[in-house]
Amino acid sequence: MEEVVLNFGSTAWMLVSASLVLLMTPGLALFYGGMSRGKSVLNMMMMSFGALAVVGVIYVLWGWSMSYGESVGGIVGNPFDQFGLAGTIYDEAGEFALDGFGVPLIVGVGFQATFAIITVALISGAIADRVKFSTWMVFAGIWATLCYFPMAHMVWALPAGLLSIDGPLATAIGTNPIDFAGGTVVHINAGMAGLVLALVVGKRKGFGKEPMKPNSLPLVMLGAALLWFGWFGFNGGSAFEANGLAGLAWVNTTVATCAAVLGWLVAEKIRNGKATSLGAASGVVAGLVAITPAAGALSPVTSIILGAIAGAACALAVSLKYKLGFDDSLDVVGVHLVAGLIGTVAIGFLATDTGLFFGGGAGQLVVQVIIALVAVVFTGIVTTVIALALKATMGWRIPEEDEVTGIDQTVHAERAYEGIAS
Template sequence: MAPAIITLAADAPKLDTGSTAFILISAALVMVMTPGLAFFYGGMVRVKSALNMLMMSFISLGIITILWTLYGFSFAFDSGNGFLGGTDWLGMRDIGIAELWPGYGIPVYVFAVFQLMFAVITPALISGALADRVKFTAWSLFIALWATVVYFPVAHWVWASDGWLFKKGVIDFAGGTAVHINAGAAALGVILVIGKRNGFKKDPMRPHNLPLVMLGCGLLWFGWFGFNAGSWLGSDGVAAVAFINTQIATAAAMLGWLLYERLRHGSFTTLGAASGAVAGLVAITPSCGSVSPLGAIAVGVIAGVACAAAVGLKYRFNYDDSLDVVGVHMVGGIVGSLLIGFFATGGVGQTAKGVFYGGGWHQLGLQFIGVGSVLGYSLVCAAILAKLIDVTMGFRVTDDEEVTGVDQVLHAETAYDFAGVGSRSAASVPAGSSSDAAASKKVDA
């Protein structure tokens, strides 16, 4: 995320209508990513949990929007100290309609709505790790608490001009630490508390709708251009490089994942293509404003292979990350953040150079600080919050409810109604016809 630069009154920018329009469009693109994530996750679960998976993402649009308005924006981006913002913007009050974000030609409200969409999707990312087994009320409470205790402060650390990681020089262009490592570490913290699904490593838990997964992946890929390019907060050459790096790294990661999958398991799978693309999107997020297009290829390939290998760790270490949030988002975020220390050119949106461009090891050390601090803080806080919820109201559904399916138990609905599929009314079928006999057999079945 481009920094908030304090400028002298004489140098203060004027309203840039082009950049303002670009960031508003980018905000809309990032918003589409949350429904895209819902489809992506929704297709990956078993049919009896599909609606619940969709709802776990959609509810974030409601809860986080209200919290962001009440205090989230102020805590994340108002001037405060190194760890938390101030209170001047509580309720988004006292923000002038023509007031510009410091150092940029866009209104404060435009920056606020753009950042809101980041705040919405980050807790939604966590939901994939908890598929099939958590109460909807407990999940809703968790994301409200986690956003307050973790996301809003971490966003301040990383992106606010007085945030302690920002001032150290840690680079996170669009959310490798604040979004992906943050969400992935939180997912790990929660699943260590709530435990595994019934039948983990015993029962087949295959995706029920791979076309839905691919649709979700496509929407994520589409929206990610706003996620990354929009994070420059302007419409110029740096935004263009961030845009093209996003495309390149995603393509490279998809190919890297598929190659690993073919060599390791013997097949090029649809799920692997979608997962590889998301791994590339995650990894290029922190680095798209620091690397060249050739560097983006390296980031993508490394992330694709690393994440493909990491998703299998849950079976080795016996933790149930249902939809590989840890393996893709946490690992992908770590890879992308650390590779800045190697591939940063110093000639895109950042001046810092990596090891391969004569910058030495300094930036890599800073990136380790950013990765470690966000990962540790989010994991510990998420585990504590999950434990508190579990002992007070219970985080998981009962075993019987899990077997029945959380869609029916929690939402009184199912994703698909097959009752009338492919059949006609009795009045439209001639008596004694073959169609009548077939319909009779279907009813008996």
């Protein structure tokens, strides 16, 4: 076997990619903060920063081990296998341990930690304006431990993970699942968790009866821009090398997002007669989400098709909360769950080598549907248990009068904008 040596180029690329993905969480804070009402901007942003703080610590302690450690039934890694990164940083000779790409494993730890952080932060948008910050912080740590880390192991721990490449499901069906950068692990996972929390926590006071408009659309668009910029590390970095696959993921990410913006704006124009800045920013996120699992499997042309479909579909999906009666405050379900499902399943049709539309047969479609359903069911069950347990112990809701006054003032003793109450 050829000895693996340090690859300086790929190491530099992965360090840059990890930094880009980390930037996405503050970017999300701006995006969500701008979408919130004026009296809850800081709380919304604090939920993203709080998730960053909690998950950043526990990922080093047991998150990496649960994601990539010795497999327990293909569902989760043993948390004690590499607890505190034991045996991960250095090899037996005392040198930095390398992965198969010639990149130090500690760089991979940093890269994967940023994925866990942004996934937890995404969920917060579904429960804006109304939950105890302390309960959210506890939820962030428990959910990452019991839901995110197992999903990451099932999909990305090769080949031990239940849903991974060359794993048990792939062997049974004869086709490898494709989740390039987190359609199941990140977006279906976060979107389904957001739906569960919205149902368990309940609606904001006045939901559906009074306007709850974004306080700052420029802030929303700035947040969307930072998310888009950071997403090149998210998708491009998932090639794990500075190579042609990273370049393909970069181009596919760009054109799918552009097409999604157009798809959202056209749907919005047809439905409401106006194309809005909020729609454009939301279309950016919908396109980024949809292309995430497919960035390395599609061509630029099919990426445009995927993006356009996702943008239009999510523009329609975000209004379902009013018809179905659940308060997904900042459209986590309508964007992340819907676009995550579309992107994951669409691989079965559009994958360049194995897609149904390209002569690959139905195998890829079948396996994509299965991994999407497993993610929905697993996350739905685990999140429901966590959410109900916290409701019975700590409680989720702040007092009604605090919600009316504004969560920034009552929970954090601060205001984003002095003199503005809503």
